[in-house]
Amino acid sequence: MTSGTNEVLSLKVMSLSHSPIDSQVSTLSLLPCNLENGEEEVLCVDNMFPLLLPTTQCRLYCGESFHAFISITNSSIIKANGVVLKVELVGTKKRHMLYNNEDNYSDIDIGDSLDIVVKERVDEVGLYSLTCQLFFTSNEARLTQKKSYKFAVLSPFNISHRLYNLDEGAMDKKTIFVEVSLENISHQSITLSSMKLEPINIKKLTELIFELEDVNLKNKHNEPLYIQPRCKYNKIFKFTFRSRGEYNNLGTSSREVLELKLRIGWISVSYGDGWLDSYKIDLPILCDQNKLNKEKNAIILKAELPSVNNRQEEFKVFLYVTNNLSIDQKGVSIRLDFDQLLPIIILGNDRLYLEELKAGETVTLELDCQALVSGVYNLNGIYVFDELEDKKICQLEGINEILIV
Structure with a gap:
């Protein structure tokens, strides 16, 4: 100057x-x-x-x-x-x-x-x-x-989704339910004005006919929807797709997916209208029954952490590992990529061994953490690993961010 x-x-x-x-x-x-x-x-x-x-x-x-x-x-x-x-x-x-x-x-x-x-x-x-x-x-x-x-x-929301396949016994028609969960992780109530799924690549899938139904609209009301802090709102969308005739077997191709974009609109008490459309969902429309079941039944990893924390002060992160499979899983571990997690420091080892994860079981793990630099950071460097097959099973679900002040 x-x-x-x-x-x-x-x-x-x-x-x-x-x-x-x-x-x-x-x-x-x-x-x-x-x-x-x-x-x-x-x-x-x-x-x-x-x-x-x-x-x-x-x-x-x-x-x-x-x-x-x-x-x-x-x-x-x-x-x-x-x-x-x-x-x-x-x-x-x-x-x-x-x-x-x-x-x-x-x-x-x-x-x-x-x-x-x-x-x-x-x-x-x-x-x-x-x-x-x-x-x-x-x-x-x-x-x-x-x-x-x-x-x-x-981010005002923690967003997650699940897929449910409905087998209607016909090779030329299938139905998939998409359940979208919206958690208000902000510190104020949010008025939800809109929430919808929009297909991205539907023009490329010319051999199929799609029908989208908002299941929640059956209970439609004109009152505003308020989501309190730390509260969730779930919405279910129903996708029905069938072939146009010359493609009479939906199981012949296993690589096609319908790309969906979730668009959310809300009203903030401090800054007016806001909207997000960065969350994407891949819908496996032409895969077989086993692949859909695998999409629905899997090992998932979620986290619970404070939204704000002072730098140089320790805070705790709780990990929840759930086995949604019908069989026990052995040789499962939680791996921590310390380099990717920086500047968040997690005290302890970079591998947490679970030995055996029983069918339907949820295991809770506690991590002691600390951050020395102010800013907004995430926990993308945490994932579940299969030690027996030496491959990654899944990573942390949702937007897990913390503001260090």
Whole structure:
């Protein structure tokens, strides 16, 4: 930053949220990266309804829209000429240029200000950075100023699904039920506005006729659906598919799948409408009965962990290993990929041997964990392994993320 910049223009950035319905619901606060060296500022915004300046920190969830109020004030006795403002939002994979007036720069007279509001939907889970760059000329000197703010974006839902095959005794017609489970892992109630499955590759499967039925619509009501924190909502979809005539045996091909996309819409008390469509389901439509049973009956691994934890403080993760097969399983172990789990540190060995997992049995394991770096992290490096056949059986189900602050 050029010396003397703060004496000419003052750059302030504040995050905004919708006016909360519940007065106890906090709103999002952006914190400068250099909190240790920064001075505390008292910020205020007048007449910004329905956007409101937050006072305490709140979580922004993937699928919602981020708002920020940016104010550039000339509180000096010198006019600022050719003021250019560039605002960029950087996520884990994407960069978004939210504002750039380089082609239409402006001057800021003494006592005047330039105020803008930027908005961008965040569709990635992880740590975001909002960068504001200011360029201007004062007393024939070209000055610059830059500020960066970081905030975390979490997933509001833990999503899982199960497949059930209904054998109707006909080779040219099959029915599969898809049960989708939605768990609210946020810290506020969510109003679910829509939840539906959309086929992705249906145009490529020209030899088949599909029928999709929402089983829950039989109990349709007009009241809003509220999902409390740590509560689940299950929805069942019924898929019926048949051949068009020239393909009269659905079991002849074993590689075709119907790709489905789950689209969820909700209303947040702090940030308005939000939606997600990143969860995908592969429906095995042309496989035999044994493969469908294998899809339904398998060994599954789930986890229970806190959504937020302080860095350098230990926390516990509970693993649940369930054998849905009709036979006992021997030589089963839990493997921990320490490199993939970083910066989360799991104390103990990287292999947990179960010896024998009986049919229908669920085994609970407890892990002592610690994280030394702030951010949003997941447990993708945990999976079930077959020691006898030397192969991976399954990995951890759902979106298992934790915010380290």
